[in-house]
Amino acid sequence: MAYLNENYLKLQAGYLFPEIARRVRAFCENNPEAAKRLIRCGIGDVTEPLPQAAVSAMKQAVGELGARETFRGYGPEQGYEFLRSKIAQSDYRDRGIEISEDEIFVSDGSKCDCGNILDILGHQNKIAITDPVYPVYVDTNVMAGHTGQVRNDGSYEGITYLPCTIENNFVADPPKEHVDVVYLCFPNNPTGAVASSERLSRWIDYAREHNALILFDAAYEAYIGDPAFPHSIYEIPGAAEYAIEFRSFSKTGGFTGVRCGFTVMPRSVRAKTGGDKSLPLHPLWHRRWSTKSNGVSYPVQRGAEALYSEAGRRQVQALIDHYMGNARILRDAATSAGFTVHGGTNAPYICFFRVSAFNSRENAEEVGQRLRMAA
Amino acid sequence: MAYLNENYLKLQAGYLFPEIARRVRAFCENNPEAAKRLIRCGIGDVTEPLPQAAVSAMKQAVGELGARETFRGYGPEQGYEFLRSKIAQSDYRDRGIEISEDEIFVSDGSKCDCGNILDILGHQNKIAITDPVYPVYVDTNVMAGHTGQVRNDGSYEGITYLPCTIENNFVADPPKEHVDVVYLCFPNNPTGAVASSERLSRWIDYAREHNALILFDAAYEAYIGDPAFPHSIYEIPGAAEYAIEFRSFSKTGGFTGVRCGFTVMPRSVRAKTGGDKSLPLHPLWHRRWSTKSNGVSYPVQRGAEALYSEAGRRQVQALIDHYMGNARILRDAATSAGFTVHGGTNAPYICFFRVSAFNSRENAEEVGQRLRMAA
Incomplete structure (x- = not known):
């Protein structure tokens, strides 16, 4: 009988x-x-519909596939150039960050990327996560055999947990001890915390000192309204040597059901072999995509591209305004109900008990009403 | 510095x-x-355009996402019930094979499934592949650390190669020695060979005797015209205990750029722990999808569903007839040019040197012409 991956048996309950x-x-x-x-x-x-710019672009792309002259088969595994270049230009170079289009890898979502990135990393790495955390970071490490058994409190042996508390404003500082790989997510899921450049700089300093790799999940960067906060880890000098960034169209274009995101893998990020030879990770990530994927659906990539058009940008901003309007209602209601409230100003999550602002306005108002009544 | 996955360094050249x-x-x-x-x-x-049934369904699905009342966000990670039930009914139960819809896992393509399946298997397995082979089977095992180094002839230490030759009609028989996991693909990519029930039964007998797991790639089953040949491994009695089947819409609906396929994971397929406890693989595969994916794009799943409508079936059949018409032209031309030709009758690949029948009719005729001229 074939052997199964026993690490799965360490997982607690379902996802x-x-x-x-x-x-x-x-x-x-x-x-x-x-x-x-x-x-x-x-x-x-x-909960809100797709931006019309994406709807039109996707319909047109489907139409292209329905005609002989414009049909396309297999696309490039790492994503079409038309999308990779838009991302590199608009999300990075226009903001003064030097990222080239071949450092952008288009995927079917951030959740997948956060798990798949472990494919190219060794099993010897010492892993750190913030606590509380998006469960994908932990569970995928358990599945890959990077942890020991689960403890009674639900934590896993072998993982370094970095508590996010009221005291540190829900932004953990680097640990005293050495770790090889750190997961950071700002604006944070689930706490709604956001990290200043100063706080992120401490992490890049740590990465430099310990030669650590930072996996930076920026899926919620578009919800930052305050210009003081960085949207990308690469706004911190030196980060392009130590950080891989994950982004998503789920919470900008409402793509949770459409499925598209991307990884930024700078050519300057390196990792080492057991023999202490150091190599760039970019060719490994490229090879992973070539071998294990045929890229993202063509109409989906056209839909993502359309989010960068003038109309697309306006429509995305309207969606963000909507959800941040919900966040305000929920924050205010929770505050008047006497809760101490965190998040919800540069992030779509509000934390007293964690509440998501992704909802219709009507539902957000009703929840606000109920919170006030509960006070 | 973080450790990289050194197994990648064993890979030969690019994919x-x-x-x-x-x-x-x-x-x-x-x-x-x-x-x-x-x-x-x-x-x-x-090369040929998408069936119009899929085009209409995808456009309509995109439209649904553009309206508040019909918008959908995250779908089920394993695929929508509307598609899983169509697959289970049409591809299996209508052909007398007992597969339930929750044994169908919708994916973004067979290539991905063939690689991802290794996530839930242990590293101790002894792997066998046929030779020549679709390179994904080998490369993903190299990347997962299931092989030794590459040899001068391009083969890898630690893999059992099963030669497919003129003598065995390009269908390898089971090896004398024990292996835990076997990759089979019929109709075969790249040889175009097709396996009879009798030949596949030898493999199920082997699996029973050795408690081996068969990974059966049926991506080209729709190209079987001769009713004597099985379309699914599950047509062989007992196979549901020993085989996982991969299928794709790439070569039926022309979905190479749309991206959709599926895995059949029967609840009766088991694997063992190092401690020799045996467990079903289905919950592990389910957990893998829940944790590492958010499922396939909604419009894509609607497109795949439409291939099962009456119009969809007709249009798929027309595509297959087209490519098999190409195959005939290429076979005939190669035969008149004096080559010994294999494949191309129940498969879209013709093997003298390997030629793909996926092309326009015009190109196929031109290639045929050139072959004749070369004779």
């Missing part, structure tokens, strides 16, 4: 969000009256 | 198809006149 869905279903079945009024504020899933 | 593309580009740059007449018959990429 968090399907497990939440299961419990909500059970609650609704047992409480049909309450179920009618249930508003889901747990999962960060968007 | 095969990007490497072919690179060499073709170089040839064309150096031979601009010849380049004008170049017809690509190497890569199995389709």
